[in-house]
Amino acid sequence: MPRLNLYQEEFHPSPWQQTWLAFKASHIALAGLMVLASISLLALLAPVIAPHSPLLQNPDVLLLPPVWDPSGSLTYLLGTDALGRDIFSRLLYAARTTLITSVIVVVVAMLIGVTIGAIAGMLRGVSSSVVNHLLDSLMAIPTLLIAIVIVAIMGSGLVNSMWAITLALIPQFVHYTRNYVGEEMKKDYIRASQLDGSTKRQLFFYSILPNMLEMLVVQGTLALSIAVLDISALGFLNLGAHPPSVELGALLASSIDIAYLAPWNVMLPGLCIFFLVLSINIVGDGLRSAIRKRVKN
Amino acid sequence: MALLDIKNLTLEIPHEGDYIRALDKVNLSVNEGEVRALVGESGSGKSLIVSAVSGSIPKHWRITADRMTWNGESLLNLSKSRRLQIMNEDIAIVFQNPLSSLDPSVTLGEQIQESIPSRLVDGKWFWQRNASRRQTTIKTLHKVGIRAHGDVMRAYPHEMPYDVGQRVMLAMALVAQPKIIIADDPTRGMETTTKTQILKLLTRLNKTRSVAILFVSHDLLAISSMADTMTVLYCGQTVESGKMKHLRKRPLHPYTKALIDSAPSFRNDLPPKSMLPNLGGSIPTLQHLPIGCRLGPRCPRAQKACVNVPGIRHIHDHTYSCHYPLHRDKR
Amino acid sequence: MMISFFRYGTLFVLTLFSLVSLSFLLAHLFPGDLLTNLSGVAPKDEKERQLLATLWAVDQSVFFRFFRYCSLIFSGEWGVSISSGLPLYDEIRRTLPATIELSFYSAVVAVVIGVPIGCLAGLKSYTKLDYTINAVAIVNYSLPVFWLGLAFILVFSLQLNWLPLSGRISLLFDIPTVTGFILIDILLSNSLNKGEAIANAIAHLAMPVLAVSLISGAALVRLLRRSVIDILDKPYIASARSRGLSSSRIFFDHVLRNALLPILPLLAIQITTLMTNAIIVETLFSWPGIGDWLLQAIYQGDYTAIRMGMLVVAALIVSLTIFVDILNRLVDPRKRMPTNATT
Numbered sequence: 001m002p003r004l005n006l007y008q009e010e011f012h013p014s015p016w017q018q019t020w021l022a023f024k025a026s027h028i029a030l031a032g033l034m035v036l037a038s039i040s041l042l043a044l045l046a047p048v049i050a051p052h053s054p055l056l057q058n059p060d061v062l063l064l065p066p067v068w069d070p071s072g073s074l075t076y077l078l079g080t081d082a083l084g085r086d087i088f089s090r091l092l093y094a095a096r097t098t099l100i101t102s103v104i105v106v107v108v109a110m111l112i113g114v115t116i117g118a119i120a121g122m123l124r125g126v127s128s129s130v131v132n133h134l135l136d137s138l139m140a141i142p143t144l145l146i147a148i149v150i151v152a153i154m155g156s157g158l159v160n161s162m163w164a165i166t167l168a169l170i171p172q173f174v175h176y177t178r179n180y181v182g183e184e185m186k187k188d189y190i191r192a193s194q195l196d197g198s199t200k201r202q203l204f205f206y207s208i209l210p211n212m213l214e215m216l217v218v219q220g221t222l223a224l225s226i227a228v229l230d231i232s233a234l235g236f237l238n239l240g241a242h243p244p245s246v247e248l249g250a251l252l253a254s255s256i257d258i259a260y261l262a263p264w265n266v267m268l269p270g271l272c273i274f275f276l277v278l279s280i281n282i283v284g285d286g287l288r289s290a291i292r293k294r295v296k297n
Numbered sequence: 298m299a300l301l302d303i304k305n306l307t308l309e310i311p312h313e314g315d316y317i318r319a320l321d322k323v324n325l326s327v328n329e330g331e332v333r334a335l336v337g338e339s340g341s342g343k344s345l346i347v348s349a350v351s352g353s354i355p356k357h358w359r360i361t362a363d364r365m366t367w368n369g370e371s372l373l374n375l376s377k378s379r380r381l382q383i384m385n386e387d388i389a390i391v392f393q394n395p396l397s398s399l400d401p402s403v404t405l406g407e408q409i410q411e412s413i414p415s416r417l418v419d420g421k422w423f424w425q426r427n428a429s430r431r432q433t434t435i436k437t438l439h440k441v442g443i444r445a446h447g448d449v450m451r452a453y454p455h456e457m458p459y460d461v462g463q464r465v466m467l468a469m470a471l472v473a474q475p476k477i478i479i480a481d482d483p484t485r486g487m488e489t490t491t492k493t494q495i496l497k498l499l500t501r502l503n504k505t506r507s508v509a510i511l512f513v514s515h516d517l518l519a520i521s522s523m524a525d526t527m528t529v530l531y532c533g534q535t536v537e538s539g540k541m542k543h544l545r546k547r548p549l550h551p552y553t554k555a556l557i558d559s560a561p562s563f564r565n566d567l568p569p570k571s572m573l574p575n576l577g578g579s580i581p582t583l584q585h586l587p588i589g590c591r592l593g594p595r596c597p598r599a600q601k602a603c604v605n606v607p608g609i610r611h612i613h614d615h616t617y618s619c620h621y622p623l624h625r626d627k628r
Numbered sequence: 629m630m631i632s633f634f635r636y637g638t639l640f641v642l643t644l645f646s647l648v649s650l651s652f653l654l655a656h657l658f659p660g661d662l663l664t665n666l667s668g669v670a671p672k673d674e675k676e677r678q679l680l681a682t683l684w685a686v687d688q689s690v691f692f693r694f695f696r697y698c699s700l701i702f703s704g705e706w707g708v709s710i711s712s713g714l715p716l717y718d719e720i721r722r723t724l725p726a727t728i729e730l731s732f733y734s735a736v737v738a739v740v741i742g743v744p745i746g747c748l749a750g751l752k753s754y755t756k757l758d759y760t761i762n763a764v765a766i767v768n769y770s771l772p773v774f775w776l777g778l779a780f781i782l783v784f785s786l787q788l789n790w791l792p793l794s795g796r797i798s799l800l801f802d803i804p805t806v807t808g809f810i811l812i813d814i815l816l817s818n819s820l821n822k823g824e825a826i827a828n829a830i831a832h833l834a835m836p837v838l839a840v841s842l843i844s845g846a847a848l849v850r851l852l853r854r855s856v857i858d859i860l861d862k863p864y865i866a867s868a869r870s871r872g873l874s875s876s877r878i879f880f881d882h883v884l885r886n887a888l889l890p891i892l893p894l895l896a897i898q899i900t901t902l903m904t905n906a907i908i909v910e911t912l913f914s915w916p917g918i919g920d921w922l923l924q925a926i927y928q929g930d931y932t933a934i935r936m937g938m939l940v941v942a943a944l945i946v947s948l949t950i951f952v953d954i955l956n957r958l959v960d961p962r963k964r965m966p967t968n969a970t971t
Contacts (some may be wrong), residue, residue: 140896140946142900142904142907142941144919145941145942148923148934149654149934151926152654152926152929153658225770229772233772236774236908237908237923249772249774252774252778259782260786263782266775266778266782267779270774270775273772273775274772277772278770280770281766281770282766351869352869382872384870384872385871386872389871390867390871392863392867397862397863397864398864398867399867400882401864401961402885402889403881403885404961412873469871473871
């Protein structure tokens with residue numbers, strides 16, 4: 001039901017609405033969002049959509065090419081692998097695993113990182129104490145090393161690789177949150193609230209957090225793309241998901257030997273990772289541009 | 298002969314499909330050796346005129362003018378190289394906030410040195426030219442009142458106090474030996490002592506080197522002491538323009554009168570503890586510009602005719618645009 | 629100035645100390661016998677066990693053990709690898725230069741390609757050229773490095789047969805290892821056909837370096853572009869233009885410096901990503917570097933190797949980041965202590 005709006009100037013969108021409007025204005029960002037949404041939907045609905053079970057081995061149709069090749073067939077849309085398993089179903093399930101684990105990793109890392117960063121930022125302000133610098137330089141240890149260490153201690157597996165990547169992502173959230181909170185604490189509106197008698201907890205949840213949400217969303221998308229890449233990298237190095245669970249990087253690794261014979265085995269999982277990360281990056285970029293445009297106006 | 302001659306300059310900003318007239322038929326002219334003040338409240342578009350002259354208007358804004366010339370040359374469709382040349386040699390602009398107008402990663406001395414146009418540097422070999430540049434910089438720094446030139450030249454912009462920064466900006470403007478200095482509110486936010494020093498400096502420059510000055514500000518007190526002529530700008534429209542002493546003694550436009558009335562030291566006959574007269578309301582925002590004379594909603598003398606933009610009328614060289622100017626009362 | 633050096637020196641020492649403590653902790657956390665994890669040798673009889681136990685101070689208090697551990701590490705006595713039995717110091721000495729070489733060349737290529745293209749995109753922002761560059765950059769940036777490497781192998785090695793598949797140099801060339809950096813070693817050796825050897829080595833380097841540098845280069849392009857666009861909006865650029873300075877002057881003297889300075893800290897994070905990608909690429913191309921070695925160690929459960937390898941790589945990366953930090957401090961005039969400023 002369209003509202004009759006006689007006075008155009010009366011429409012004052014809230015900051016979130018402004019960001020969304022600016023985001024919508026970029027066609028590429030919207031397209032990225034659509035792609036991301038469709039991949040996520042397909043992946044989440046994998047148990048419903050997949051035509052075959054990802055583990056079902058059919059020795060009659062080993063290394064069948066995808067449907068667009070003359071020797072392919074419609075029952076196995078994207079062909080089969082060396083053990084006769086349907087690649088399309090495996091891809092769906094693998095995308096599901098990768099996507100869900102990445103989201104969980106980012107959410108956990110964000111929660112822990114923001115908590116630590118907020119406490120650090122509020123208790124001491126932005127101090128360039130040695131401890132802060134220490135944390136920052138320890139932040140420089142690559143994901144892979146942390147993953148190797150954790151796998152060595154606790155053995156390989158999906159959950160352990162998730163812990164590894166969570167540990168690797170936490171320092172980033174701590175760093176950005178601490179900086180942001182430190183900067184905001186210096187501002188006058190916080191001082192006004194403090195003079196009004198708010199406790200630190202109220203300060204954080206009612207004054208700082210709403211402003212921080214935007215930064216968190218942007219950092220979150222960045223972290224998500226890194227998480228997807230890292231989880232698939234760990235899967236590729238056989239440090240991550242074990243069979244029978246499927247994961248995109250692991251799918252790729254298991255088919256390297258037959259890469260020349262049946263390139264679709266390696267190309268398709270990689271393409272899937274690529275599209276996933278690309279759409280996340282495009283959406284993240286679009287968000288950042290939208291926020292920038294809103295702040296400029 | 299007018300150095301800078303602007304007639305009917307209109308600047309339109311695109312906003313949600315339509316254009317907003319930020320500047321509406323502005324007239325301004327500066328003659329050689331003249332100190333002209335451009336007065337208006339914040340938001341009246343003074344800085345926009347400066348940007349239009351220097352050519353730093355974003356491309357999607359629309360500029361039209363009957364005439365916008367520098368020394369006879371039209372500034373509107375100038376080639377890039379010619380514009381660079383003019384800006385380098387003839388016109389110098391001093392901006393509001395010295396800290397943000399200076400590159401934070403380059404020393405002050407270097408920044409002054411690079412503003413010297415090559416024709417003023419003597420010497421053939423580059424070491425001679427460097428030495429000559431350095432000499433000129435030191436001389437100019439002394440002229441603007443900075444004695445400790447060594448410290449200043451080695452320092453970075455954020456290491457120097459505000460007024461030193463402003464003097465450095467002036468020095469940068471001076472080394473090019475310009476014909477006109479456009480000062481965009483250079484004394485904003487300064488204490489009175491520093492303000493007077495800068496203003497004295499500008500006046501001295503005008504008298505000794507006959508450099509024309511276009512002083513853009515809203516500080517009437519500062520201006521009234523040094524300006525020869527004044528142009529009053531309200532919300533993108535020129536309302537009055539003429540010799541300073543005429544405007545002070547006998548303003549013709551209600552807005553000018555309100556401005557002059559609001560500065561107590563201009564009036565000698567104020568009884569103690571009396572209310573200071575002023576115009577109610579505030580300057581309209583760009584999204585809600587009134588049609589016709591933009592002072593209309595606030596003007597105490599406004600009547601139905603003010604819905605149309607008043608034309609420009611003049612008495613000798615005192616121009617005004619008002620349907621109901623003040624001198625009509627005297628009849 | 630002296631104070632900053634002192635601070636950074638302390639920071640460096642402290643970080644190293646925490647890394648060493650972490651690796652000490654790891655020796656206890658890894659599954660298996662503590663002594664084997666520390667020394668790398670599964671003692672065959674009681675006498676050997678006693679010897680090793682005294683050396684590594686296993687039977688004494690934790691603090692003494694830690695102290696002994698530190699002194700052993702810093703004197704180069706790193707134990708032996710559980711799976712191969714070779715001393716760890718030699719193993720790492722052999723494999724680390726290969727990784728450094730790969731990462732270094734990738735970094736150089738990434739900077740040489742990324743910085744100019746990023747600046748170009750920033751200068752011509754919002755034009756078709758800029759959109760193309762941005763699109764290519766974001767595509768490159770989203771590529772998983774192992775997939776890119778695999779694609780390269782499939783196309784350049786297997787299909788077109790242009791470039792070799794693995795290793796650092798063809799086995800036909802016998803180059804004695806002096807420094808471990810193959811290009812330098814070729815130049816230092818008395819081989820007869822140095823030119824051929826170098827060409828061969830470069831051919832082996834091409835694909836791994838290209839895979840890593842394309843991704844890091846794309847990241848640099850995006851960083852630089854954003855930085856340049858931000859700088860171009862600043863008032864002092866408008867003021868420089870109004871003083872009539874020429875465009876190239878403005879760019880090289882003002883824009884470039886101010887664009888590079890704020891992203892120096894971000895470059896440090898890029899170094900991390902670059903090294904991670906380099907390690908992944910090593911497995912693909914059988915590049916005998918420390919990443920490949922570490923991963924083999926994990927598959928074989930070689931805990932000593934993992935511990936020492938992690939310590940060395942982490943120490944290297946952390947030193948690099950601190951170095952970039954110091955560089956940032958030195959070069960950036962805005963970070964200098966204000967001397968005479970009044971507000």
